[in-house]
Amino acid sequence: MAKQTIKDIQVQDKTVLVRVDFNVPMKDGKITDDNRIVQALDTIKYLTDQNAKVVLFSHLGKIKSEEDKAKNSLEPVAAHLGELLGQEVVFSPETSGPELEEKVKKLSPGQVLLVQNTRYEDLEGKKESGNDPELGKYWASLGDVFVNDAFGTAHRAHASNVGIASHLDSAVGYLIEKELKYLGEAVDEPERPFVAILGGAKVSDKIKVIENLLPKADKVIIGGGMAFTFLKAQGLEIGQSLLEEDRIELAKELLDQAGDKIILPVDITVADDFSNDANTKVVPVDQIPADWQGLDCGPETIEKFKEILSDAKTVVWNGPMGVFEMEKFAKGTNGVAEILANLEDANTIVGGGDSAAAVAQLGYEDKFTHISTGGGASLNYLEGTELPGIAAIKDK
Structure with missing residues (x-):
């Protein structure tokens, strides 16, 4: 270091x-x-x-x-x-x-x-x-x-x-030495295949991460609310799901640039209300009803993610796959946590924040190589942004 x-x-x-x-x-x-x-x-x-x-x-x-x-x-x-x-x-x-x-x-x-x-x-x-x-x-x-x-x-x-x-x-x-070792090795010297899993609500929160990791990763799995802007960019109807209109063109560019590197959900758990008491159903991504909203990924998506991750040697995960704070919409996030917890011979890094909370909730902390203690700091690190608190420390 x-x-x-x-x-x-x-x-x-x-x-x-x-x-x-x-x-x-x-x-x-x-x-x-x-x-x-x-x-x-x-x-x-x-x-x-x-x-x-x-x-x-x-x-x-x-x-x-x-x-x-x-x-x-x-x-x-x-x-x-x-x-x-x-x-x-x-x-x-x-x-x-x-x-x-x-x-x-x-x-x-x-x-x-x-x-x-x-x-x-x-x-x-x-x-x-x-x-x-x-x-x-x-x-x-x-x-x-x-x-x-x-x-x-x-x-x-x-x-x-x-x-x-x-x-x-x-x-x-x-x-900090441990954080830099695990995050640094995962991003800059990954054992391959290297898969990045990115979730959370907004594309705008993760643009820099996607741009930084796309050239480095073998696959980039995108879930959570941000996936709907990408689905919309593919010309799909997304009902009342979360959408960043001003990021659709950027999502199109990233999809064009990525080829088959970006992996999106294939089915969605939709609800007629943003509530744990809402009526829900699972639909293919191209059949989201106009007056319903997507709040989690579906079981086929989890199976698809599992297949992609089966031979991964390095995985970095940042951001939930759905509104995991509500039990009805936590299956995607919990599913990813479970897949990663059971991967053998892989470096599994969780980039703090909600993903780390989900792992802790399920009691899987001991089954991951490293769980970052800094949500914002690890996000900045994954973006390739300098961290002032570390930059200020004397070089060897």
Whole structure:
């Protein structure tokens, strides 16, 4: 990897500032899914084993009011992290000022401090999310070196990643190293056949991904709402299904350019209403009723996808195949998850977001080679777009 990793920098007995992604789902002050915290443990434990004083920065939610501050405090995260590490984690309720500085100064080697939600700094102007240079410089002054291990925010230039990195020797942690290894190898050095599966609502959200992966992949499977713009581009009637009129010509161009590389659904689960209680039926793609809408792909499509994926050696999946939040329209997404979970001798990479949520819901996490922790960041990576949080880290 071109960037310095945690093993390339001197951390022993140093104060190490670490950007982690503890933007975890919370309900009534309780963490409902601690996966992002668990994913950061390898880096934190390595640093404490090296007798480093560890200062962690993370955001949680968006902060636009005092009410947001109250419900997005990282204090419960500090307590839970302490349980996972088997040691007390010091918590600073302040994001700047004498109290934070004193707590950092008092840390013993091997101790961990979690700083309050970095986005508290956004309440009076976007200091954190706007990468305020003074804030980045101030946070950098608290430590000796910087480690970025928050892949989930690597596509953003914030004071707590790019800002700090511009003032200190820096490296990526184990989690980002792993993300870049799996995503990078899958996209740039795939074992073939390489199949990309792209879903989600809109073509406009995935144009760059399609354009970046078409020359690299052997097949590109397209599902979800975005498939209907492609079906319309083929001259088919799609009823009330989701359509981006202004992308039909682009879809035509991509289909012409791709030849037989792009694979579209052959049958659709249609509904007479956008609701889990709607009447549904499965129809071929060329028989969608005028007043019905497609909300999932059908069983023949899943069989077709299964056949294409049967000999795949590398698969990258980003985006659901239907409105999987509604049980009636989750069969396509669940079907793809099941096919990939049972592929033998294949590298299966899930690009975060809704696809990762579907895999987790089905309990298949252990059956995939890699599940990305960053929806937006992995999408940008698949587009071939530079990630500022990683670009800011020193090269080897």
